[in-house]
Amino acid sequence: MELTNALSKYLNEEVKNSSFLKEVLVDYIKLLAPFAPHFSEEQWEALKMNFSVFNEKWPIFNPSALIKDEVEIAIQVNGKIKAKIDVSTTLDEEGIKAASLENDTIKAALEGKTVRKVIVIKGRLVNIVAN
Incomplete structure (x- = not known):
């Protein structure tokens, strides 16, 4: 299918x-x-x-056709999904964190807030805790 x-x-x-x-x-x-x-x-x-x-x-x-070059990662701000980005599977946690924080939608969601913690689950999710 x-x-x-x-x-x-x-x-x-x-x-x-x-x-x-x-x-x-x-x-x-x-x-x-x-x-x-x-x-x-x-x-x-x-x-x-x-x-x-x-x-x-x-x-x-x-x-070798099953090996992905890129993976889609959901970005959450305070537990709510705000955006999704495609990143390389070889990117480390710091690179994923940087790519997430550079996203325009995330920048708008974080405007006026202080980022307290960034939790990265490689290949799946980034959760940004802000207040």
Whole structure:
């Protein structure tokens, strides 16, 4: 389901890479074939493939594709989420703290307040305690 949703979002984008799209569709049809064989064969023919989808090899798993370069972190001020930012997974706690405090929304939320404590849960959350 997530793959289908991601594919739909990609199709709505203005810039499309047709070779990438075909590669994704080919693998998607291969994965779908055991569960929906007739539909998969029809889609396989629509892609103008020469042989049956069942004569193809199963897609190869690439574990490096699961490694994220960036992660979305929620920023809370006094326990309420005020913003979300994308930061590198290699960034340390001080870097995450600095990026959080530089965010315009957070600056506005902290205006006139004193920051008492900044709690960083790496990869998930930054909680700023202020009064």
